Every structure is written in structure tokens, then in C-alpha cells.
Amino acid sequence: MSATRVRLLVMNAALGPLDYRVPEGVEAPYGSVVVAPLGPRQVTGIVWEEEHLPTLPVPESKLRPLFSVLDVPPIRAELRRLIEWTADYYVAPMSAVARMVIASGGALRGPATMTEYRLSGGMPERMTAQRERAIEALDGEQATIRELAGLSGVSEGVLRGLVNQGVLEPVEVDVDRPYPPARADFDAPDLSPEQAEVAERLVAAVGEATFAPFLLDGVTGSGKTETYFEAVAAAIAAGRQVLVLLPEIALTQAFLSRFEARFGAAPVTWHSSLKSTERRRAWRAIASRPENGGAQVVVGARSALFLPYAALGLIVVDEAHEISFKQEDGVRYNARDVAVMRGYFEGIPVILASATPALESLHMADTGTYKKLVLPSRFGGAQLPEVHLVDLTEEQPGRGAWIAAPLRAALQDRLAKGEQSLLFLNRRGYAPLTLCRNCGFRFQCPNCSAWLVEHRLSRRLACHHCGHETKPPETCPECGEPDCLVACGPGVERIADEVAEILPDARVAVVTSDTIHSPAKAAEFVAMTEAGAIDVIVGTQLVTKGFHFPELTLVGVIDADLGLEGGDLRAAERTYQQVAQVAGRAGRGAKPGEVLIQTRHPDAPVIAALASGDRDAFYEAETDNRRHAGAPPFGRWAAIIVSSEDEAEAREAANRIGATRPFLDDVHVLGPAPAPLALLRGRYRYRLLLNARRSAELQKVIRQWLGGVDLPPGVRVGVDIDPYSFV
Structure with missing residues (x-):
């Protein structure tokens, strides 16, 4: 018998869980993405287990019916548990974590088509050099006008002229068409004995399909990528999906080339520079099983970690030591650590690959929590x-x-x-500081307590914190002296x-x-x-x-x-x-x-x-230094960041929070004090730093502490568990 009422996690932290009635004949199992009424508006929500999302009961008579259940696969239980864990560990609203899961609004709107173009076989009334070049370059190609322009090296206007003359014909295609399949056996490499031994361990772990975190510790140039590619191949052959996290978008192209050479097709990519149609296609492919045309391998930035994989079989975190895996705003999570937890909930192996592992990762390997695999020498002599x-x-x-x-x-x-x-x-830039040699005036960002950095290539002064830019002036803004600006450092x-x-x-x-x-x-x-x-x-x-x-x-x-x-x-x-x-x-x-x-x-x-x-x-x-300081991995740190557009309001709020601090044997509170970067993006900032023993229930302490403080609406309070930035 289907449920007649459901509880929703809605994408608004201020609302909390909401209960609704399921219309007759509608199925809304746990994980369904739905649209529901809220006053005169509509909200998107995910159907959640009541025991995992407690709230006060609402009488049946007051329940409003759901509008619709969206045409996407339900968010799987394993991912729902990861959302709960991430929100709990990083002291963040569950809705903020869930928003990362349904990050592509277009993907929720159901099937769609788009128009692509291909050569019809006809010729234009008048041939030009550009038209001739386009016809030669586009033989056998089919894509959008923008993509064809990139392939042919001519403008979109030239191609639209060919469309008007019937030389290019439109073709209606499914937006969510499958990606070209990768082949596990396309071009298997010759591995060194060291690589082969490590690869065998990783392939076996993929076959066992149980949670197994590995630290792949190999010197630079040892062939870590080729080695873990064998585990990727095993997952592809088994019909499972693979996620490879990279720390920088700029690294993806070199990696994609290596991947395509090994597997015969490019993986699906996920990063902030994707167009909305590309995000939609990727999201829906990821939510489908490979045997149904779904994505096989996804290569992405940290946000790819929260996508709704239908059949995840392996996670790889490449360059796992990189600090860019730590999100510094919104939900302040560390993708390296959350990747391990996703592997735990999914019951699959996770590979952390690095030539210089984080000290925390080495400690986990030394204590036996992670299995350490070593590549001690460079490949090929x-x-x-x-x-x-x-x-x-x-x-x-x-x-x-x-x-x-x-x-x-x-x-x-x-x-x-x-x-x-x-x-x-x-x-970055030409010089970290620009000043007037006549009066000593220094160029400072109007939104941050930071100096403007001179960039001579683009002729600008820029703030690397908020993005503020200005042209270098002809004269000093302070004393009016011309040609007096000097770069320092x-x-x-x-x-x-x-x-x-x-x-x-x-x-x-x-x-x-x-x-x-x-x-x-x-x-x-x-x-x-x-x-x-x-x-x-x-x-x-x-x-x-x-x-x-x-x-x-x-x-x-x-x-x-x-x-x-x-x-x-x-x-x-x-x-x-x-x-x-x-x-x-x-x-x-x-x-x-x-x-x-x-x-x-x-x-x-x-x-x-x-x-x-x-x-x-x-x-x-x-x-030894960390052990004596009670720092990670032997102790724990957390930061509380208080900010406001009004400096006095920020200071008063921080002092009010500091005055109600807990006095516990296993948690020590430092501050409040002005943050090193005391003004950021127009907001004044104060910080409190917590140092806790491993045994302390740090998140519970923070929730109870901050939950009892009443603050003005202009004040924001952020919590950073395991902080990497201290500015």
C-alpha cells in the first residue's frame, strides 16, 4: 500500500521539514524529488524518512497535496545518509547539502530535445573560401551551430548562411543522448612490476565491492594514474560507475586526453564552467545505470561528489593532499574526507592518490584505517x-x-x-603591493582589508579575495603626483x-x-x-x-x-x-x-x-609538533566566523557569542578576535577558534552554544570544522 503522506526536506534552511499529502494514484517513494505548494509559491523538496527528519506532527486535515513528482530517479538511500552525515559533521543545514545534489535545475524538467545540424549534401549558390573550409571540415560531423563553428574555424554567421541555403540541415536530437562508451580493454598499458602489484590489489577491491579506503602513496612520476586506471577498467567491465575527483579545472584537459587514450572515449566531466545544457545532460546520465546508457566515468571538481550516481563502484581522489578540495564558503566540507564517507555509505573502495599525502591521511594509514600502497620509484627508469x-x-x-x-x-x-x-x-600578478614613492599611499581594496595586486598583463589592480578591479591611475589618488607609482615585491x-x-x-x-x-x-x-x-x-x-x-x-x-x-x-x-x-x-x-x-x-x-x-x-x-599542540590528527580544530556589514555590530555579536562560551575540559575556546582578513567583500569579520580533544563531541557543543545566542538579522555566523584557512 502506498504512503498517503510524506515528509519533505525542502531547499530552504529556514523552513525545516514539511509534511504533505500524496494525491491518490501518485507514487512518491523515499528520495523522490517533488514540487509542493508553500503559500502562493512552489518549492522543490526530497521525500525523506520521518525517523531521519523529525518534526512536530501535523494533522491530516491540514496537509496540502503535492503538486507533482519530477521525472528523475529517486535520490538513493546511500546518498541521503551522506547528506545527513555531511550536514551533521560540518554543522550545516541539510537543505544546503541537498542543494548540491540537485544542482542542475534543468535536469529536473524531464526529457527534452535540441536542434543540431549536419551537411545535407547540397551546395551553396555562391562558394566562398570560408564556406568551402566549413564544408570540408564538417564532413561527417553533427553538432550545434556553436560547436560546428569551433570545429570548422568559421563564424556562426557563415554557418547560419549555409543553413538558410539548405547546405546544413537541422536534426532534432535528444538532449540527454548517451555519451560514447568507454572500453576497459581499449589500450591496456604495460605496467612495471611495482605498478602491477598495486593495480592487482585495487582491482581485487573493486571486485569485492566493499568499503576499502586506500592511500596510494607514489613519488612524482611513478605512474599513479596508469595504476589506478586498472581499477577504473575493472569497474567499467563490471558495469559500475567511477568518480575521479581532480583539484583544479585546469588539470582536466590533460587528464581527459590520457583517459581517452586508455579507454577510447572521454569521460563525463563536471565543473563550474559547464553550460546549463551540458550540466543537465551530465546529471541525468549520472543518475542512470551504465547498462541503460548512463555515465560510466565522471571526472570532476569537488562538487561532483554529491551527484546522484546510480551504480557507483569506485571513487578516486587524485592529488588528494590539495587544499582546493576544501570548500571555503557555504557548506565548508573537505571533499577528500567526504569522499571516504561516500565510499563507506556506498560500500565501495576509495583511492586517495598523492606523492605528498596529507599528514592526516598518513596517520590514518599508520593506524590501519586506510590501506597504504606504495610506488617508491619513477616509471621507466x-x-x-x-x-x-x-x-x-x-x-x-x-x-x-x-x-x-x-x-x-x-x-x-x-x-x-x-x-x-x-x-x-x-x-599571481606583477607585484603584491603598489604604492606612491612620493607620499607612501598604498592601494587597498575598498571591500577587503587587503592590498590591490598589480597585473601588468591586463593593466589592472585587482583584489584576489573579492575580485574588485580598477585601472592603475595616471596620478597618485592621495597627493596627485604623476608617474610616481612603484611596484613592491x-x-x-x-x-x-x-x-x-x-x-x-x-x-x-x-x-x-x-x-x-x-x-x-x-x-x-x-x-x-x-x-x-x-x-x-x-x-x-x-x-x-x-x-x-x-x-x-x-x-x-x-x-x-x-x-x-x-x-x-x-x-x-x-x-x-x-x-x-x-x-x-x-x-x-x-x-x-x-x-x-x-x-x-x-x-x-x-x-x-x-x-x-x-x-x-x-x-x-x-x-610530533602536531601531537604536542593537540592539532589534527591528534586533536580537532573548529572556527566560528562572525560577520556583518557594520563593524560595531560584528564586534558586539562576536563578544556576545564569546561571553556564552562553554567551559569544558576537552574543548578550549580562543577569541573572539578580529580575523586576519578583518574586512572581506564588504563584511567585517571576527573569529573564535576551538581546540578540542578527539573524544569531544565538538559539533554538539557548537550547536548547543550557538543555538542559545540571539543575534541581529544583519549578522552571519559561519562554522568551519577542520579549517584550512585561518584568514
């Missing part, structure tokens, strides 16, 4: 690069310069040999200028999120580098991840001390990971690699560990 320190207190670059003599000489040597070099500085654009002075004939590429802002741009950069059209790459953390260039034999780290500045609790670990990862770009082919690390603190433990290559010694020392 390639050797790890030699690492040398350049002590900047002895090898000073000179006034107005940032590249010391040993690194200058190494750059000149590599260019003479026809080899490629990479310079790393994790600072280096960014990657300034380093690129210095490279051009040292190597006037070198072809230099600046690689940052400003220049590589889409998969297409990344593909263009990779193609140019592989073709030898770039001699020196100057980049930020974007170049530390995933790229494989056999001719790149020199890596120079401009300022290894930069990441150690500030009060970040993970600063040493993060510095080690970034520098080790960028060092791993050198010597990945047959030619040996060299890494030069510029530093003013050669004796600092993290710098010494990078020089000696003794990763284990660094991690042991960092583990």
Missing part, C-alpha cells in the same frame, strides 16, 4: 631530480632582481641545450620580465589561474609545451599539479619561504607539498632533472627536508 639550495643571504640577486646567480646560470644552460625550465612563485609577471632580460631569446609562458582559466586554455598550454614552443614556464601553484613534460629538466623555486609566513597551522606541511610537487615536474623523461630552491632559511626543518629528500623525517617531526 626515470630518476628523481637532484635538489640544491640557494642561500639568498649569501647569493643575493641584486637590486630589483629576484633570480640569484646559480639559478640564472642554470636557466641559460637549459636554454642552450634546448631543454625546458619552470620557475615557481605562488603569487615580486609576482609571476615580474619574474617573467626578469627571465626576458636574462634570456631575451627565450619563449616564456606565465601560467596562473588568470591565464589558464578553462580546460581549453590548459590544453593549449600543454600542446605548446609538448611541441617545444615554450622554453620557460613561470607559474603559481597551478604548475605543481599533474603536468608531465619530458623535456622539462630544471625547476627553480623563487621563494620557498613564502608559504611559511603568516599564522597557518599547516604552513610547513603545505610548503613541503607545494615545493615537492613542483620539484617533481623536473626530469620526468629520459633526461636528468635538477631543482634549485631559493631560501633565506636553509636550516628550517621543511627546507632541509626538501633538500635531503627525507620526506619521512619531515613528517615525523611535523607529527
Whole structure:
């Protein structure tokens, strides 16, 4: 007998659970996505188990009927449990987590068609060079006008002219047409004995179809991707779906090329740059089983973790140490950790792959919670690069310069040999600070307590926190002096200028999120580098991840001390990971690699560990420091961020929260204090930091504490469990 009433989780945190009547003849099982009335409006909700979503009972006579049950598969119980866990662990509204699951509104509207075009066989009345080029390029192709324009290299206007003359004919197609299938046996690689042994373990885990978290710990260039591809192949062969999480959208294009070469078809992608029709098609394919034409493999950013997979069989988190897996607003979740929990609820293996694992992941492996698999050497006989320190207190670059003599000489040597070099500085733009040499005026963001960064390539001053931009003025806004602005400190654009002075004939590429802002741009950069059209790459953390260039034999780290500045609790670990990862770009082919690390603190433990290559010694020392500090993984941190557009209101609210703090043996509260970034996007910010023992019920303490404080409507209170950012 079908249910006559249902409880909904609606997509509005302020409303809470709502009960409705199910109209006669309508089926609305748990997980159904429905539309229901709310006053004069309509709301979207998910049918939920009453025992998992308690609320006060509503009499049958007061229940309003559902409007409709949407034509999408019900959200599976495993995903509903993940929504509950994520909301509970990260102290977030369940509705905010659920919104990530039904993120594509278009996908909820049922089947749809769209118009594509193909050559009809006819010819235009008048042939032009562009029309001829289009007809030649589009033989056998069928796509939208925009896509055909990209394939043919002519404008959409030219193609619409061909449509009007009947040369291109319209074809009505299903928007949700299946993706080309991947084949597990398309091009199986020859693995080394080390890789084959690890791959065998992973393939067996896919076959067992039980929860099994693995830490795949392999040095840079050891072939981790090819190794876990064997587990992906096993899942495809078994008719199960695979999710591969990547930390950066810019990495996807290189990965997609490798995937297509191995499996004969591209995977389904999911990231913020997809058009709405692409998101809809991907979402509906993911919600369908592979045997019914559904998605087989999904490659995406962290939000892909919450999609409604119909038959998930494996999750891979590549570059699992990356901090970009941590969401810093909205639901502040860590995709690495939530991926493990999704694997737990789904009952499937999860692979965390990294050359520099997070200390928390290593601790989980050491305690036996994760199974550790190691690839200790590079594939194909390639050797790890030699690492040398350049002590900047002895090898000073000179006034107005940032590249010391040993690194200058190494750059000149590599260019003479026809080899490629990479310079790393994790600072976008030309200079981090611009001031007036006459009166000392500094350009500050009007919305944030941060300096504006000069970008000479785009001729702008920009805030990297809120996105505010302005053109550099002709005169100082403070004293009116013309031609008085001076750049202070280096960014990657300034380093690129210095490279051009040292190597006037070198072809230099600046690689940052400003220049590589889409998969297409990344593909263009990779193609140019592989073709030898770039001699020196100057980049930020974007170049530390995933790229494989056999001719790149020199890596120079401009300022290894930069990441150690500030009060970040993970600063040493993060510095080690970034520098080790960028060092791993050198010597990945047959030619040996060299890494030069510029530093003013050669004796600092993290710098010494990078020089000696003794990763284990660094991690042991960092583990001891964390243990003594009660920091993760031995203790727990949480942050409470209080903000308002009114500074006095934010301060008063933070003080009111601080005055009601709990006094417990296992939870210690620090603050409130102004956040290091005290003004962000026009809101004044205060922070409280909680340090708790592992045994403390931290989330319960926070809920009870904040639930008893009454605050003005202009105040926002955010909770960050396991914070990575402390600004």
C-alpha cells in the first residue's frame, strides 16, 4: 500500500521539514524529488524518512497535496545518509547539502530535445573560401551551430548562411543522448612490476565491492594514474560507475586526453564552467545505470561528489593532499574526507592518490584505517631530480632582481641545450603591493582589508579575495603626483620580465589561474609545451599539479619561504607539498632533472627536508609538533566566523557569542578576535577558534552554544570544522 503522506526536506534552511499529502494514484517513494505548494509559491523538496527528519506532527486535515513528482530517479538511500552525515559533521543545514545534489535545475524538467545540424549534401549558390573550409571540415560531423563553428574555424554567421541555403540541415536530437562508451580493454598499458602489484590489489577491491579506503602513496612520476586506471577498467567491465575527483579545472584537459587514450572515449566531466545544457545532460546520465546508457566515468571538481550516481563502484581522489578540495564558503566540507564517507555509505573502495599525502591521511594509514600502497620509484627508469639550495643571504640577486646567480646560470644552460625550465612563485600578478614613492599611499581594496595586486598583463589592480578591479591611475589618488607609482615585491609577471632580460631569446609562458582559466586554455598550454614552443614556464601553484613534460629538466623555486609566513597551522606541511610537487615536474623523461630552491632559511626543518629528500623525517617531526599542540590528527580544530556589514555590530555579536562560551575540559575556546582578513567583500569579520580533544563531541557543543545566542538579522555566523584557512 502506498504512503498517503510524506515528509519533505525542502531547499530552504529556514523552513525545516514539511509534511504533505500524496494525491491518490501518485507514487512518491523515499528520495523522490517533488514540487509542493508553500503559500502562493512552489518549492522543490526530497521525500525523506520521518525517523531521519523529525518534526512536530501535523494533522491530516491540514496537509496540502503535492503538486507533482519530477521525472528523475529517486535520490538513493546511500546518498541521503551522506547528506545527513555531511550536514551533521560540518554543522550545516541539510537543505544546503541537498542543494548540491540537485544542482542542475534543468535536469529536473524531464526529457527534452535540441536542434543540431549536419551537411545535407547540397551546395551553396555562391562558394566562398570560408564556406568551402566549413564544408570540408564538417564532413561527417553533427553538432550545434556553436560547436560546428569551433570545429570548422568559421563564424556562426557563415554557418547560419549555409543553413538558410539548405547546405546544413537541422536534426532534432535528444538532449540527454548517451555519451560514447568507454572500453576497459581499449589500450591496456604495460605496467612495471611495482605498478602491477598495486593495480592487482585495487582491482581485487573493486571486485569485492566493499568499503576499502586506500592511500596510494607514489613519488612524482611513478605512474599513479596508469595504476589506478586498472581499477577504473575493472569497474567499467563490471558495469559500475567511477568518480575521479581532480583539484583544479585546469588539470582536466590533460587528464581527459590520457583517459581517452586508455579507454577510447572521454569521460563525463563536471565543473563550474559547464553550460546549463551540458550540466543537465551530465546529471541525468549520472543518475542512470551504465547498462541503460548512463555515465560510466565522471571526472570532476569537488562538487561532483554529491551527484546522484546510480551504480557507483569506485571513487578516486587524485592529488588528494590539495587544499582546493576544501570548500571555503557555504557548506565548508573537505571533499577528500567526504569522499571516504561516500565510499563507506556506498560500500565501495576509495583511492586517495598523492606523492605528498596529507599528514592526516598518513596517520590514518599508520593506524590501519586506510590501506597504504606504495610506488617508491619513477616509471621507466626515470630518476628523481637532484635538489640544491640557494642561500639568498649569501647569493643575493641584486637590486630589483629576484633570480640569484646559480639559478640564472642554470636557466641559460637549459636554454642552450634546448631543454625546458619552470620557475615557481605562488603569487599571481606583477607585484603584491603598489604604492606612491612620493607620499607612501598604498592601494587597498575598498571591500577587503587587503592590498590591490598589480597585473601588468591586463593593466589592472585587482583584489584576489573579492575580485574588485580598477585601472592603475595616471596620478597618485592621495597627493596627485604623476608617474610616481612603484611596484613592491615580486609576482609571476615580474619574474617573467626578469627571465626576458636574462634570456631575451627565450619563449616564456606565465601560467596562473588568470591565464589558464578553462580546460581549453590548459590544453593549449600543454600542446605548446609538448611541441617545444615554450622554453620557460613561470607559474603559481597551478604548475605543481599533474603536468608531465619530458623535456622539462630544471625547476627553480623563487621563494620557498613564502608559504611559511603568516599564522597557518599547516604552513610547513603545505610548503613541503607545494615545493615537492613542483620539484617533481623536473626530469620526468629520459633526461636528468635538477631543482634549485631559493631560501633565506636553509636550516628550517621543511627546507632541509626538501633538500635531503627525507620526506619521512619531515613528517615525523611535523607529527610530533602536531601531537604536542593537540592539532589534527591528534586533536580537532573548529572556527566560528562572525560577520556583518557594520563593524560595531560584528564586534558586539562576536563578544556576545564569546561571553556564552562553554567551559569544558576537552574543548578550549580562543577569541573572539578580529580575523586576519578583518574586512572581506564588504563584511567585517571576527573569529573564535576551538581546540578540542578527539573524544569531544565538538559539533554538539557548537550547536548547543550557538543555538542559545540571539543575534541581529544583519549578522552571519559561519562554522568551519577542520579549517584550512585561518584568514
